[in-house]
Amino acid sequence: MTDSGVRGADVPELDVPEPDGHKPGVRGADVHDMRLSRLHGSLADPAMASMNFLNEVAIRFPNAISFAAGRPSEEFLDFAEVHRYVDVFIDHLRRDRGMTEAEAKRTVLQYGRTKGIIHELVGRHLEVDEGISVSSDSLVITVGCQEAMFLVLRALRTGPRDVVLAVSPTYVGLTGAARLVDLPVRPVRGGDRGIDFEDLGVRIAEARAAGLRPRALYIVPDVANPTGISLDLEARRELLRVAEAEDLLLLEDNAYGVFAGEGRLPSLKALDTGRRVVRLGSFAKTVLPGARVGYAVADQRVVDEDGGTSLLADHLSTIKSMLTVNTSPWSQAVVGGALVAHDYSLPAANRREIEVYQRNLRLVLAGLARRFPRDAERGPRISWNTPTGGFFLTLTVPFRADDELLEYSAKEHGVLWTPMSHFYGGDGGYEQIRLSLSQLTPETIEAGLDRLAALIRECSATR
Amino acid sequence: MTDSGVRGADVPELDVPEPDGHKPGVRGADVHDMRLSRLHGSLADPAMASMNFLNEVAIRFPNAISFAAGRPSEEFLDFAEVHRYVDVFIDHLRRDRGMTEAEAKRTVLQYGRTKGIIHELVGRHLEVDEGISVSSDSLVITVGCQEAMFLVLRALRTGPRDVVLAVSPTYVGLTGAARLVDLPVRPVRGGDRGIDFEDLGVRIAEARAAGLRPRALYIVPDVANPTGISLDLEARRELLRVAEAEDLLLLEDNAYGVFAGEGRLPSLKALDTGRRVVRLGSFAKTVLPGARVGYAVADQRVVDEDGGTSLLADHLSTIKSMLTVNTSPWSQAVVGGALVAHDYSLPAANRREIEVYQRNLRLVLAGLARRFPRDAERGPRISWNTPTGGFFLTLTVPFRADDELLEYSAKEHGVLWTPMSHFYGGDGGYEQIRLSLSQLTPETIEAGLDRLAALIRECSATR
Structure with a gap:
């Protein structure tokens, strides 16, 4: 791929x-050729080559067991269901919205509203699942969460003084989108709690002292990609206080919250009383990756020179109109239909998937504990965190787990994983591994952990 | 909308x-508000406000007859046909590509290849319809032609010295995408032939003298938006010679070529022997606007510092991976199915639409001629061009046809059109009108031209 x-x-x-x-x-x-140095700097970025490397390894070793893929399970993908969701949405337009046949066809098949056609349904979902109340005018439906990130970063970057902070390790999609608008990303230590407030304070002060403007902090508060860590409630509240005091926006990416498991905490946007949070959302994991539908909630007010006010969402929409015009209504119909069919509740729509991911998490944790008992007197000193759900967990090893070792692991042990250094911008995380569990089965988990354990024992012995 | x-x-x-x-x-x-001056400069651009004005007028006067809409006809939109195209594509994957059911599902419903899943089918279409032979590796399937424009402009803009040239009047989508990457667009006079080579030479020299790097020229060679003009064969050949001599890329937007009518000439890409042309394409007018699928053909070779070569398409793909990840495969399936179902030929897929647009063009031209006879001794001195097809034509009037007059026209005469000044970046074209004919019927054409003629007579009399 x-x-x-x-x-x-x-x-x-x-x-x-x-x-x-x-x-x-x-x-x-x-003479006909172009030079790479004459193309945008992002294209010569080593981070980009390194992402390509990850894809290539997966293709070169198709029979390796993969703890690397971040894709949702394919177990329940079903052509008929996707067609049906589209039809459910069309019926919704006819019945609930009272549209004529011509209006329904125009809505789903013609060019559409830049901010999307399922904004009201997504707004209801946010109310039902998370208790978030925002006007549907504040929603922009996007081509996946990735476009939502780009829109916000493009809006915020006015010149070389602007920077964005991001909890490190950071999802590479954020780093990539920032690179496209030449916006520097300054890391803030995540640590075991998900955010290190002391480091956050230092980073903000440091940036200001250098004449820079920290505009926003990017964070994944629920079962983060890549670490699997969730913020506790106090950390969420403290984050909102800091954002207010420091005049920062919080860019909340919450692509995995539905899979966070028992005791899911309120999202940052649900706790946000001061319009500090821009919520970035995705339906790739909860409805259909192939629809490429995400959203931004941006209810911030923007004041122009004449004192006129508008919503940040409207400015994101203006940028979108120059970028992708509108998100495919034919794709939005799939997501809209799924929301209608499941009474706007994504946990309801994902009962089977939630079970699979929770089972896989239990099996991976138990399998690691069995292979590396904590009270063992001998054996490699490895550790891992225990996420409440989601797709990922972090494994810490006593050796350098980099791209070179991944290649060796694929070739000699038949097992794939992701070097965490990819999420540190190549500056750190060399003894950490991201394990992904979303596409595994009980069988591949056991066999894969055996292979991984063999690699770990070998590396620990030769160290 | x-x-x-x-x-x-x-x-x-x-x-x-x-x-x-x-x-x-x-x-x-x-204190919670943001300031517009702290958001990206594109958002304070008057051109953006002016585009919003056009949309607003259309919404405020829903009963006006519109010569303004640039959308394809809705006459043949059909839910069942779109579902069917998806199924045709899935069958193609099973039969012609030999995929298992799991592979077909993964292809259409999972995250997909960044450069797209219908590249081979689009490549065949370009061969069948236009005699263009490119490796399908050179194709990037995009979220409409708009994303293709953005990808190319993002790649080309390395710093403040880079500029892009565009035949004026220019499609606003190009201007908008360039604005998002802070890339200046320098106009080149189009004139009656579609491009004024003398002015092109002057503009290139002018830019170079100012220390700038003209990287590319944007042009719509077939029945252009907004003018309706097509380049003749000699102009196409001359353009390729100039591009070679001046080391320019040609960004060929050919969204309307299928509707160009009898005697359609070879596209720039079909004539391109030196990899000078990046072709930007759209299926919005030829298959389905609601799918939001377009493409770029970028077979240029890019050489890095170590002498390694890659395709420009691969660099566009890298940018896309940070922007939208991939184009919805569920949407691509619609276009893929339509191509398979019509043996890769878009003229075949659009027989009915071509007839409608050609009929409308004939009726508008005849209707104008009847209302404003050329040999009339009295009456307003207006003129218009005679495109061979497409969606648009240019009307020249002896008075200022600006946004203010459009508002008056909508309110007092019940007829909408587009002030050509919008396509000149607000600097020219004030006595020109773009007439769009894609969404009209014989009845609305006659009634609309009556209304337009009343406006024109009134304005000419009071001048």
């Missing part, structure tokens, strides 16, 4: 001057 | 200092 280039193609050896007087300065270039 | 703000909401009059020591300096701001 990677997009391979054509490296190593047979290219004549030329060294012709370019029209503007420069020489290409590279072997193998001809 | 506009996204209205909340202007005029009841906001308390406060003037509190902001945390960073600035005062809001605006009426109606409170």
